[in-house]
Amino acid sequence: xxxxxxxxxxxxxxxxxxxxxxxxxxxxxxxxxxxxxxxxxxxxxxxxxxxxxxxxxxxxxxxxxxxxxxxxxxxxxxxxxxxxxxxxxxxxxxxxxxxxxxxxxxxxxxxxxxxxxxxxxxxxxxxxxxxxxxxxxxxxxxxxxxxxxxxxxxxxxxxxxxxxxxxxxxxxxxxxxxxxxxxxxxxx
Amino acid sequence: xxxxxxxxxxxxxxxxxxxxxxxxxxxxxxxxxxxxxxxxxxxxxxxxxxxxxxxxxxxxxxxxxxxxxxxxxxxxxxxxxxxxxxxxxxxxxxxxxxxxxxxxxxxxxxxxxxxxxxxxxxxxxxxxxxxxxxxxxxxxxxxxxxxxxxxxxxxxxxxxxxxxxxxxxxxxxxxxxxxxxxxxxxxxxxxxxxxxxxxxxxxxxxxxxxxxxxxxxxxxxxxxxxxxxxxxxxxxxxxxxxxxxxxxxxxxxxxxxxxxxxxxxxxxxxxxxxxxxxxxxxxxxxxxxxxxxxxxxxxxxxxxxxxxxxxxxxxxxxxxxxxxxxxxxxxxxxxxxxxxxxxxxxxxxxxxxxxxxxxxxxxxxxxxxxxxxxxxxxxxxxxxxxxxxxxxxxxxxxxxxxxxxxxxxxxxxxxxxxxxxxxxxxxxxxxxxxxxxxxxxxxxxxxxxxxxxxxxxxxxxxxxxxxxxxxxxxxxxxxxxxxxxxxxxxxxxxxxxxxxxxxxxxxxxxxxxxxxxxxxxxxxxxxxxxxxxxxxxxxxxxxxxxxxxxxxxxxxxxxxxxxxxxxxxxxxxxxxxxxxxxxxxxxxxxxxxxxxxxxxxxxxxxxxxxxxxxxxxxxxxxxxxxxxxxxxxxxxxxxxxxxxxxxxxxxxxxxx
Numbered sequence: 001x002x003x004x005x006x007x008x009x010x011x012x013x014x015x016x017x018x019x020x021x022x023x024x025x026x027x028x029x030x031x032x033x034x035x036x037x038x039x040x041x042x043x044x045x046x047x048x049x050x051x052x053x054x055x056x057x058x059x060x061x062x063x064x065x066x067x068x069x070x071x072x073x074x075x076x077x078x079x080x081x082x083x084x085x086x087x088x089x090x091x092x093x094x095x096x097x098x099x100x101x102x103x104x105x106x107x108x109x110x111x112x113x114x115x116x117x118x119x120x121x122x123x124x125x126x127x128x129x130x131x132x133x134x135x136x137x138x139x140x141x142x143x144x145x146x147x148x149x150x151x152x153x154x155x156x157x158x159x160x161x162x163x164x165x166x167x168x169x170x171x172x173x174x175x176x177x178x179x180x181x182x183x184x185x186x187x188x
Numbered sequence: 189x190x191x192x193x194x195x196x197x198x199x200x201x202x203x204x205x206x207x208x209x210x211x212x213x214x215x216x217x218x219x220x221x222x223x224x225x226x227x228x229x230x231x232x233x234x235x236x237x238x239x240x241x242x243x244x245x246x247x248x249x250x251x252x253x254x255x256x257x258x259x260x261x262x263x264x265x266x267x268x269x270x271x272x273x274x275x276x277x278x279x280x281x282x283x284x285x286x287x288x289x290x291x292x293x294x295x296x297x298x299x300x301x302x303x304x305x306x307x308x309x310x311x312x313x314x315x316x317x318x319x320x321x322x323x324x325x326x327x328x329x330x331x332x333x334x335x336x337x338x339x340x341x342x343x344x345x346x347x348x349x350x351x352x353x354x355x356x357x358x359x360x361x362x363x364x365x366x367x368x369x370x371x372x373x374x375x376x377x378x379x380x381x382x383x384x385x386x387x388x389x390x391x392x393x394x395x396x397x398x399x400x401x402x403x404x405x406x407x408x409x410x411x412x413x414x415x416x417x418x419x420x421x422x423x424x425x426x427x428x429x430x431x432x433x434x435x436x437x438x439x440x441x442x443x444x445x446x447x448x449x450x451x452x453x454x455x456x457x458x459x460x461x462x463x464x465x466x467x468x469x470x471x472x473x474x475x476x477x478x479x480x481x482x483x484x485x486x487x488x489x490x491x492x493x494x495x496x497x498x499x500x501x502x503x504x505x506x507x508x509x510x511x512x513x514x515x516x517x518x519x520x521x522x523x524x525x526x527x528x529x530x531x532x533x534x535x536x537x538x539x540x541x542x543x544x545x546x547x548x549x550x551x552x553x554x555x556x557x558x559x560x561x562x563x564x565x566x567x568x569x570x571x572x573x574x575x576x577x578x579x580x581x582x583x584x585x586x587x588x589x590x591x592x593x594x595x596x597x598x599x600x601x602x603x604x605x606x607x608x609x610x611x612x613x614x615x616x617x618x619x620x621x622x623x624x625x626x627x628x629x630x631x632x633x634x635x636x637x638x639x640x641x642x643x644x645x646x647x648x649x650x651x652x653x654x655x656x657x658x659x660x661x662x663x664x665x666x667x668x669x670x671x672x673x674x675x676x677x678x679x680x681x682x683x684x685x686x687x688x689x690x691x692x693x694x695x696x697x698x699x700x701x702x703x704x705x706x707x708x709x710x711x712x713x714x715x716x717x718x719x720x721x722x723x724x725x726x727x728x729x730x731x732x733x734x735x736x737x738x739x740x741x742x743x744x745x746x747x748x749x750x751x752x753x754x755x756x757x758x759x760x761x762x763x764x765x766x767x768x769x770x771x772x773x774x775x776x777x778x779x780x781x782x783x784x785x786x787x788x789x790x791x792x793x794x795x796x797x798x799x800x801x802x803x804x805x806x807x808x809x810x811x812x813x814x815x816x817x818x819x820x821x822x823x824x825x826x827x828x829x830x831x832x833x834x835x836x837x838x839x840x841x842x843x844x
Binding site (some may be wrong): 009010014015017018020022025027028029031084086088090093112116120121123124125126157 | 409424428472481482518561703705770773788799
């Protein structure tokens, strides 16, 4: 009897890899239907989270980023970036263009980065940011609902998140979505 | 006539698809019925597929070379001003073209089995080739129905959009082909595994066939990964070489599992043991290659990457993945019972050591897979979004590598079947002593050594000493002789020493890198350790399709009195491309045996100065030297596999 049991157990063991793969495949299937680019942020039209981040080394000591800095009465753009993020390098020139063409202050949220690397990134590629908050632990990023770097938020003068762009900026996104959006928000 | 070439390319692809469907089914049917004529169809089918896809690839390359912008892929990814090398590498620098390259390698490998595998039993060859063809069916349908590389644009644009300048680099031009040769090379091991499950037989002869293919795929993948990390090192301008990015992990996963496969195949060959495990590894390695393709191409994890996200493509690849992996694992569950373990072994033995090596490698692969997919799982289950970054991987994968490297030094000492560690106390003490000496020397010679850095130095030296000692013992050099050893032993020695060098390089970089950064005007100097960097000038230099801001730094090594021992010019560049608009960094690097000197001149102007970064990176060149040695060791071992192959081919041909 026990011999038969062990034969069955051996047979069942051979199904383990298949079962593991079935789990993996269903998760991938669900993942596909959750197209990351189309999920609206749960935070749209919500106030920005409470946070207060220190400034980046080499910049003014009071140029950190906090909730209060996003309640100035004017529109603001917040860009989540990191020096280890390759798409951030790609998007950086476009971020500079967005800052120049929109005239809206762009703030940076430096996400889980080493300060010296972040500093070097800006030295090399240019620094379009008015303020940069250093989120070394990633805690503020979690409150902001960040799940991939880079992300770009548009914030109203009253500190409400109006729009979120996921992934690197593109020429097309700037010209056909972000600039019109900013123009309309400014007109209000 | 040449205007119609792209249409001919489409025809090639379609003909290959039809041939692949037939050669997937007919030989399988033949093998079931024992009909030799039907089985032989596999050979010609494989060769025809290889020729057709090579033709399609040739047509696409031609379109890139002559800049035929009526072909959408070319218009989206090329530019007339691009240097020829990057016009050609543009063929695979995009989604559609890279698929054609994938299928071409797949079918050429199949054709190679048909041409050179005449000594294989006919039914096994027929089954292997039919599995290979079925995989080709999947990829060809994907290419033709969702990503046709020959789709036309009407009207054709006058100028193309250009290739991402970050990709215009010799290191990266050859990175994808090597990676693909590796990924796809594992398809042969996979097809052999499925063939063996269908045949119900795995033996030493089977292993002798699988081993060289696995080894070849592993060598290509090793070179591919090394090229990619080398590129990141000098092109991204940070001096970093591995970022644990999902796309990098996608190439590391099959490498880890493939390394395990490489070692377990040896056990099957020598000891007729670990058969089911080896079959499972062969399926697993290719599955991870496919998964890597899925992750990179489908967009599930690539929201932060530059690749196109297309749900239709994602669903297709997932369906294919389920068919291939699910099908083969079902077959495994049903048929693996036939593969009975034969060679028994004690825990302390060569087999035991190889099994431990397998467990560590597979655990490492599992950990990397978990870290890569965890954000996706969490999102699917709870809707919560997180990112898993380098800290997770460093904290989980590196601890697995430590016992692996510790055991690697000792494993090859052990005898097959059963051995005792007691007799090895002296040798263990010797390599421990050498490692301790190296740590001691490091403490004396360097400052601010972190404890984990010292542990890493000890680990790397332990592995190299253990491997070297074993080689000296086996060759008999210690007793003044020189035994003739199989080339695979020299190969293994090189590869293991290479891995030790990689460990030392990574540790040297992480623990002892010195850096200095700041604004420098022309004439300013900065000193870093024994080196002085003086900014002599910054000028604008034109390139073929970019303008570069080139800095000139005179770098001197100073002796204790402050005099220059030598002086050399460094010319790092920042390249500004126009189509598309982008800036890339070309670091200037001077490599010597013990260290890299690394300099970048970034944005700035002559009034305020330029952002200059300089690094001294000890032992970093050893990372790529080590990877090179690993590939070379593999090659040495491979040359023996081919030399040993039974020469029945000629006799058969002679009788026909």
